[in-house]
Amino acid sequence: MxxxxxxxxxxxxxxxxxxxxxxxxxxxxxxxxxxxxxxxxxxxxxxxxxxGVFQVNYSKTMTEFARYTTQLYSGLESDGLPAWYPVGSLEVAWSNERLIDLRRKLGVARSWGVAADLLSPQHANDLIPLLSSQIQGALHVPSDGIARxxxxxxxxxxxxxxxxxxxxxxxxxxxxxxxxxxxxxxxxxxxxxxxxxxxxxxxxxxxxxxxxAGITIPLIPMQHQYAVTTPLEQLAGETEEVRHPVLRHQDRSMYFR
Ligand SMILES: Cc1cc2nc3c(=O)[nH]c(=O)nc-3n(C[C@H](O)[C@H](O)[C@H](O)COP(=O)(O)OP(=O)(O)OC[C@H]3O[C@@H](n4cnc5c(N)ncnc54)[C@H](O)[C@@H]3O)c2cc1C
The missing domain is CATH 3.50.50.60 (FAD/NAD(P)-binding domain)
Incomplete structure (x- = not known):
């Protein structure tokens, strides 16, 4: 060294x-x-x-950072394996209030130039068949994805x-x-x-x-829970590491991949 x-x-x-x-x-x-x-x-x-990489943010600057991240990562690989899976994202609404929020977020996405759509429960279910039919809708951002x-x-x-x-x-x-x-x-x-x-x-x-160094850095570590399931029978025979959009359920502060 x-x-x-x-x-x-x-x-x-x-x-x-x-x-x-x-x-x-x-x-x-x-x-x-x-x-x-x-x-x-x-x-x-x-x-x-x-x-999980989600680009849409009420801050335009944060959206620009995330957009740059998706562009940069899509060209990166290590040992022949990709650093980026462009599978898109779904943010689901479990309540009417969340659906209203997702409509607002759709407007933000379009204002910042990120292509997005509000999907019906059926259409969301087509993208992630494991999804509950009780959702009221979902915000879909096709250019989001999952980074390794x-x-x-x-x-x-x-x-x-x-x-x-x-x-x-x-x-x-x-x-x-x-x-x-x-x-x-x-x-x-x-x-x-x-x-x-x-x-x-x-x-x-x-x-x-x-x-x-005698300086105060105003940062507080937060505990972040993380669960890995046993194999799901609905995914039996799956061959891809990542296939479905990354899923966010803000009403329960959860996300899934
Ligand atoms: C469970 C979990 C899930 C997450 N999910 C997501 C997600 O889906 N999407 C997303 O965008 N973000 C997610 N995050 C947050 C994201 O991972 C972090 O914001 C990011 O990795 C922080 O990167 P960093 O380089 O700042 O810190 P780190 O990756 O922690 O790097 C800091 C490094 O400093 C080194 N270090 C510390 N002290 C010293 C020392 N005295 N001398 C030498 N080296 C030292 C450490 O060894 C470490 O490698 C998640 C985080 C966790 C824990």
Whole structure:
């Protein structure tokens, strides 16, 4: 591992890897990315996320970010396997209030230039046969989909490495060297590293990492429940890893893939 870099990124999750990739694309390749976990299944949130990507957001900026994500991921693969499954999304309405909300959301989607439709229960059921007939309707966004986040990280890291970026796993950052309020480098379990700029991309660990540098990062980790079913008989014989749209049921704060 190098002992100096212009930019050191702490964290090789989706944020750290994407930042390294975009820095390299912009010509900044003197970049070192370190992570406390093994690369690239580091044990962070990115290694756990089922990868639902929903573009429609009341914020136009967030919609633009998500749209860019779908475009970028559709060109990424790792070991010949895709990082992106363009299966679309369905957000179901279980109540009349939610149906009204989905109509509003349809307007937002169209205003931001994202193709979308409000489907009847029958039409939604055609897309996901497992769906209950009790729904009142569903917002369908055909260009949404499911990302395999670790594959996206691997692909972006591989492209970055070919441009000169270095990624190193099993390196724990333990402190920062700050002189006269200016960052000079950091301390790690594998020795000190000099750096001009450091990015903290440590996700739920960011408040702890920030505290080492004497800064407050206003982020609170939230527990996120995740369930994996036993094989479903309705899907017996299925050969595709992902076939149906990613499904969101906001009235129960749940989503399914
Ligand atoms: C169960 C679950 C489901 C989710 N589902 C979705 C979804 O469907 N769609 C969606 O968009 N998002 C989803 N998310 C959220 C998404 O996964 C996260 O927002 C995203 O992965 C955060 O990426 P990150 O790079 O900020 O953090 P992380 O992936 O956590 O990366 C931070 C990295 O920092 C490293 N690190 C921490 N401290 C140190 C240190 N001191 N030294 C060195 N390295 C350190 C960690 O090892 C880790 O690899 C889900 C998250 C979870 C947990």
């Amino acid at each position: 190098t002992d100096r870099a212009r930019v050191v990124i702490i964290g090789a999750g989706i944020v750290g890897a994407s930042t390294a990739y975009h820095l390299a694309q912009s010509g900044c390749t003197d970049v070192l990315v370190v992570d406390q976990g093994p690369l690239f299944d580091t044990g962070g949130s990115t290694s756990h996320a089922p990868g 986040a670790v594959r996206a990280v691997e692909a972006m890291a591989s492209d970055s490495e070919s441009m000169g970026v270095e990624f190193v796993g099993n390196v724990v950052v333990t402190g920062f060297d700050i002189v006269d309020g200016r960052i000079r480098g950091l301390q790690t379990s594998k020795g000190p590293i000099e750096a001009e700029q450091i990015l903290i991309a440590t996700g739920i660990w960011a408040p702890t990492t920030g505290a080492m």
